[in-house]
Amino acid sequence: MTLLLEVTGLTKRYLGLTAVDRVAFEVEGGTVVGLIGPNGSGKSTIVDCLSGFQRADGGQWRLDGRALTGLPAHRIARAGLTRTFQTVRAYDELTLLDNLRVAAQERDGVGWLPSLSRGPRLRAAEKAAEARGRDLLTTVGLAEYAQAPAAILSYGQRKLLAIAAAMMARPKLVVLDEPVAGVNPTMIRRIETVIHQLNAEGVTFVIVEHNMDFIMSLCRRVIVLEAGEKIADGPPHLIRSDPHVLAAYLGQRRAAELVLPLPKGERAG
Amino acid sequence: MMPGWLRGLLVLLGVAGLFAVPRITGNEYVLALGVSFAMFSVLSGGLNLVYGYTGLLSFAQVGFFGIGGYTSALLVTERGWPLEAGAACGGALAALVGLVIGYSSLRLSRHAFAIVSLSFAFLCMIVARDWVSLTRGAMGIPGLPVPVLHLPGWSWRLSRPADFYYLLMGFAVIAQAVIYLVVTSRLGRAMRAIKLNEALAQSQGISPLSYKLLALALSAFLAGVVGGLFVFYLTIVDPSIFDFYYTETMLIMVIIGGPGSFWGVLGASAVLAALPDLLRFTTDLRMVLYGAVLIAAMLVFPGGVGGWLQRRALRRWRRPRLAAP
Numbered sequence: 001m002t003l004l005l006e007v008t009g010l011t012k013r014y015l016g017l018t019a020v021d022r023v024a025f026e027v028e029g030g031t032v033v034g035l036i037g038p039n040g041s042g043k044s045t046i047v048d049c050l051s052g053f054q055r056a057d058g059g060q061w062r063l064d065g066r067a068l069t070g071l072p073a074h075r076i077a078r079a080g081l082t083r084t085f086q087t088v089r090a091y092d093e094l095t096l097l098d099n100l101r102v103a104a105q106e107r108d109g110v111g112w113l114p115s116l117s118r119g120p121r122l123r124a125a126e127k128a129a130e131a132r133g134r135d136l137l138t139t140v141g142l143a144e145y146a147q148a149p150a151a152i153l154s155y156g157q158r159k160l161l162a163i164a165a166a167m168m169a170r171p172k173l174v175v176l177d178e179p180v181a182g183v184n185p186t187m188i189r190r191i192e193t194v195i196h197q198l199n200a201e202g203v204t205f206v207i208v209e210h211n212m213d214f215i216m217s218l219c220r221r222v223i224v225l226e227a228g229e230k231i232a233d234g235p236p237h238l239i240r241s242d243p244h245v246l247a248a249y250l251g252q253r254r255a256a257e258l259v260l261p262l263p264k265g266e267r268a269g
Numbered sequence: 270m271m272p273g274w275l276r277g278l279l280v281l282l283g284v285a286g287l288f289a290v291p292r293i294t295g296n297e298y299v300l301a302l303g304v305s306f307a308m309f310s311v312l313s314g315g316l317n318l319v320y321g322y323t324g325l326l327s328f329a330q331v332g333f334f335g336i337g338g339y340t341s342a343l344l345v346t347e348r349g350w351p352l353e354a355g356a357a358c359g360g361a362l363a364a365l366v367g368l369v370i371g372y373s374s375l376r377l378s379r380h381a382f383a384i385v386s387l388s389f390a391f392l393c394m395i396v397a398r399d400w401v402s403l404t405r406g407a408m409g410i411p412g413l414p415v416p417v418l419h420l421p422g423w424s425w426r427l428s429r430p431a432d433f434y435y436l437l438m439g440f441a442v443i444a445q446a447v448i449y450l451v452v453t454s455r456l457g458r459a460m461r462a463i464k465l466n467e468a469l470a471q472s473q474g475i476s477p478l479s480y481k482l483l484a485l486a487l488s489a490f491l492a493g494v495v496g497g498l499f500v501f502y503l504t505i506v507d508p509s510i511f512d513f514y515y516t517e518t519m520l521i522m523v524i525i526g527g528p529g530s531f532w533g534v535l536g537a538s539a540v541l542a543a544l545p546d547l548l549r550f551t552t553d554l555r556m557v558l559y560g561a562v563l564i565a566a567m568l569v570f571p572g573g574v575g576g577w578l579q580r581r582a583l584r585r586w587r588r589p590r591l592a593a594p
Contacts, residue, residue: 051472052471053468053471053472072476073468073471073472074470074473074474074475074476074477075474077471077472077473077474078474082473083472084472085468085469085472089466089468089469090466091461091462091466091469092465093461093465093529093579094458094461094462094465098458101455101458102455102458102459102462102470102475103473104473105455105458105459106473106474106475106476107474112456112483115454115455115456116450116451116454116456122455145586148586149579149582149583149586152583152586152587165469165473166472168473169474
């Protein structure tokens with residue numbers, strides 16, 4: 001396994017509050033890694049920093065050996081790290097196919113002037129993008145709406161479109177920020193299948209999510225954050241019984257009960 | 270949607286029709302309406318590129334228009350340059366100024382840009398009024414000479430109203446063709462993406478600043494050139510070229526036509542350039558009727574004509590979905 005993403009000492013402060021405190025982790029190529037933690041533990045802040053949407057106060061990160069620290073968001077995306085958003089985003093007025101084509105156009109190396117003169121290079125690039133777009137729409141089950149504006153999609157369908165768009169430019173790593181929050185169970189299974197399928201094709205994922213069943217079934221490795229610090233990092237079955245993790249989610253006392261059930265008399269109270 | 274060849278044919282017929290007008294009628298009033306339409310179509314087309322496609326509310330377009338006008342007038346009268354060189358220089362200077370104010374304010378936010386662009390337009394008027402040694406102050410530069418345009422193998426003295434009609438209409442056709450080329454290319458698609466969801470566009474590797482500056486510089490260039498030509502039609506350039514009237518008119522054209530709709534804005538420019546004059550039959554009620562038409566248009570087409578067409582398309586897609594089990 002090759003090391004794909006390498007994060008060291010990532011720190012983000014808001015005035016006095018340290019939202020992310022010297023977090024370090026690696027992601028190996030070809031894996032699906034879960035990033036979990038209670039509300040306010042710094043998950044989304046980490047995603048925003050890594051993808052260039054917020055400026056980190058400290059730390060470094062490299063993708064495939066290339067330093068991404070401090071680059072603006074669009075440069076990080078071009079380097080091969082793409083993301084989706086917690087609040088689902090799509091270009092409502094553009095067709096689904098255009099939603100996908102626009103997501104690929106900055107990485108095919110065709111500049112402004114060839115784009116205007118519409119020569120063979122542009123046509124070839126656009127044709128390739130359309131073919132990939134149609135493939136991805138088939139993968140996520142939206143092929144029948146290829147020419148419809150994105151505004152007609154339901155919430156869950158928009159999440160699928162966002163995942164497809166994040167795949168368009170053949171990224172090395174995709175960070176999904178809460179891909180199934182507020183999505184109905186049928187659609188959750190659909191999204192799970194899509195991630196499995198794309199991972200089998202070689203895409204590496206980091207998934208931020210609150211839905212434990214989803215994370216535990218998809219990821220072979222889970223990183224747990226609490227109050228901006230990494231408190232656990234390992235395979236799901238170990239994370240499930242890690243006392244620190246239980247304490248973070250359930251509180252010290254309840255966690256202690258689960259790990260070492262207390263004698264009967266002391267339980268009430 | 271009509272097929273491509275039909276649309277092409279209609280456009281050719283339309284352009285041919287516009288150029289035939291001075292041959293059919295020598296009526297100066299009709300020609301003046303044509304010049305007004307040509308001039309405003311370039312201004313509103315540029316604003317549509319910046320606001321309708323890229324999502325930047327810009328009040329600066331009138332500044333670019335006036336900078337082009339002053340530059341061209343000064344270069345032709347003081348330096349004896351030919352009109353085409355003066356107008357091109359006016360356009361280039363306007364584009365440069367556009368890049369400077371865009372680069373300095375767009376790194377903050379869209380709102381910052383709107384405010385900076387408004388201040389810029391007022392600043393232009395103050396500079397034109399108070400920098401007397403350059404602009405001759407509030408009186409402006411009256412009596413601009415009959416300009417001569419040097420085309421390869423032909424020098425064209427623009428002495429009749431029809432000459433200005435041909436000149437401005439010709440430039441408007443070129444400008445619209447350039448705008449159409451951009452908005453229908455994938456550059457236009459990226460601009461729309463930035464307008465619709467800037468963060469999403471960034472996450473896909475699109476640099477919003479580059480596209481915003483492209484839209485701004487191109488619209489500033491076109492506005493500058495049309496300003497540089499238009500002042501010779503007026504035969505005067507004074508600080509009133511920076512008047513809010515121009516900003517207001519081009520904004521109304523874009524909003525009624527539908528921001529982000531090429532044909533909508535072009536059509537609205539034609540109708541609204543002619544409307545105040547078509548209502549001239551009743552001098553007293555003219556502006557009242559003009560206002561009533563604008564209000565009616567906003568009630569019927571809240572997203573402009575272009576937005577109305579788009580909503581119809583959306584309904585077409587929703588209908589079969591509702592019928593499905």
